[in-house]
Amino acid sequence: MSDHDKTxxxxxxxxxxxxxDAHKAGYRVAWPSRPEDLGAIAISETGKVKPAAAQAARPATSTGEAKT
Incomplete structure (x- = not known):
């Protein structure tokens, strides 16, 4: 097997x-049709991800808990 093949x-x-791993976390990935397009791979959040991201963005209280 060549080095290129291994890489x-x-x-x-x-x-x-x-x-x-992204799918398990709730993300969806739109696979490009050509290898040249991998740099522009489309990654989007689903409803499963958005509540978790919103919770992480909330400032912490003095007790360290996120405000609700």
Whole structure:
């Protein structure tokens, strides 16, 4: 196996894991049709992600809890 082959397979495996982890967290990834378009891969939040992001953005109280 060539170095180029190993590099591409390693990157593909890492990308596959990152996308699977993102899906578990509630993100959706629109896969591009060409490798040249990977830099513009579309990643969007679903309803599952937005409440968690809003909670994280709330300032903490003096007790360290997020304000509701």
């Amino acid at each position: 591409v397979r390693s990157a593909a495996t890492a990308l596959q894991k990152a996308i699977a």
